[in-house]
Amino acid sequence: MIPQQPVYLEDKVDEIRQSGRLDYRSQALPTWCPGCGYYSVTEGLANALNDLQIEKENTVVVSGIGCASRFPFFMDTYGFHTLHGRALPVATGIKVANEKLTVVAIGGDGDGFAIGGGHIPHAARRNVDITYILFDNGIYGLTKGQVSPTSAIGFKTSTSPFENRDAPLNPLLMLLSYGASWVGQTYAGWPHHLAGLVQQALEHPGFSYLHVLSPCVTFDKTDRTYQNLDLTVRELDSDHDSSDLALAMQAASDTRSPALGLYYTSQRETLGQALDQVALRAGAGG
Numbered sequence: 001m002i003p004q005q006p007v008y009l010e011d012k013v014d015e016i017r018q019s020g021r022l023d024y025r026s027q028a029l030p031t032w033c034p035g036c037g038y039y040s041v042t043e044g045l046a047n048a049l050n051d052l053q054i055e056k057e058n059t060v061v062v063s064g065i066g067c068a069s070r071f072p073f074f075m076d077t078y079g080f081h082t083l084h085g086r087a088l089p090v091a092t093g094i095k096v097a098n099e100k101l102t103v104v105a106i107g108g109d110g111d112g113f114a115i116g117g118g119h120i121p122h123a124a125r126r127n128v129d130i131t132y133i134l135f136d137n138g139i140y141g142l143t144k145g146q147v148s149p150t151s152a153i154g155f156k157t158s159t160s161p162f163e164n165r166d167a168p169l170n171p172l173l174m175l176l177s178y179g180a181s182w183v184g185q186t187y188a189g190w191p192h193h194l195a196g197l198v199q200q201a202l203e204h205p206g207f208s209y210l211h212v213l214s215p216c217v218t219f220d221k222t223d224r225t226y227q228n229l230d231l232t233v234r235e236l237d238s239d240h241d242s243s244d245l246a247l248a249m250q251a252a253s254d255t256r257s258p259a260l261g262l263y264y265t266s267q268r269e270t271l272g273q274a275l276d277q278v279a280l281r282a283g284a285g286g
């Protein structure tokens with residue numbers, strides 16, 4: 001079923017207000033097309049921040065450019081709409097300057113893996129304690145439907161009018177090999193699953209990468225649609241061991257039937273902790 005733009009039924013309004021979820025939403029209603037997968041992520045992040053009782057004045061949502069990157073406008077937290085592909089370095093700077101902030105970077109597949117692709121490995125290897133939520137619709141939505149680094153072979157777009165011949169990147173495999181200490185995948189058509197994984201990602205101390213399969217209902221009528229994803233996505237195997245990197249990579253290699261869930265998690269020193277140690281050593285005379 002295609003999720004519609006959230007409509008708060010009259011008799012549910014008080015219940016929703018009392019839940020606190022709306023406290024994290026700004027007065028600006030999202031301007032995305034009705035049915036766009038991004039609505040689920042807005043709800044998922046608002047729910048997760050409320051459930052974890054993270055103060056909105058201590059939360060910063062940072063984005064690049066694209067439909068996905070309009071996200072900070074719709075949250076009642078601090079926000080920073082940066083340059084195309086530059087959400088991660090800005091988010092890293094914010095976190096390093098003030099460790100107590102909860103910093104969430106947001107962006108699309110074009111923003112993250114085309115123009116911004118050079119920043120992802122460094123955020124991952126540094127283990128900066130931020131959450132990166134990437135909305136993957138396999139197309140450039142804002143600029144009206146061009147091919148993206150995660151578009152499927154054969155996909156027809158305005159820049160591949162016959163068919164796309166470039167093999168898509170595998171973001172999960174990339175993040176796992178870059179050393180991300182938390183990697184998960186969810187789907188905009190499974191909003192409860194999505195909200196649960198957003199919460200886990202926020203709770204992880206270190207760099208957490210959440211990949212969201214998210215249909216662009218306006219410019220993709222054939223490939224990454226709700227109808228197709230509903231038929232192909234599945235949950236990760238119930239015996240999946242998320243501490244096993246090789247197993248996570250094996251699961252990430254199956255792109256025909258994308259598995260949803262927590263692929264991998266590990267604990268290691270964050271960038272903030274590492275810099276504290278450097279400062280201590282420098283203070284002690286080197």
Ligand SMILES: Cc1ncc(C[n+]2csc(CCOP(=O)(O)OP(=O)(O)O)c2C)c(N)n1
Nearest residue numbers: 066067068084108109110111139140141142
């Ligand atoms: C430096 C620069 N190059 C190109 C653009 C044009 N541009 C704006 S958004 C975008 C792609 C966005 O695609 P994606 O990140 O997948 O986001 P979506 O709109 O699908 O959410 C491009 C190429 C730009 N704004 N700035």
Ligand code: SF4
Nearest residue numbers: 033036067141216217
């Ligand atoms: S163009 Fe696509 S990605 Fe952008 S808001 Fe509309 S449905 Fe969503």
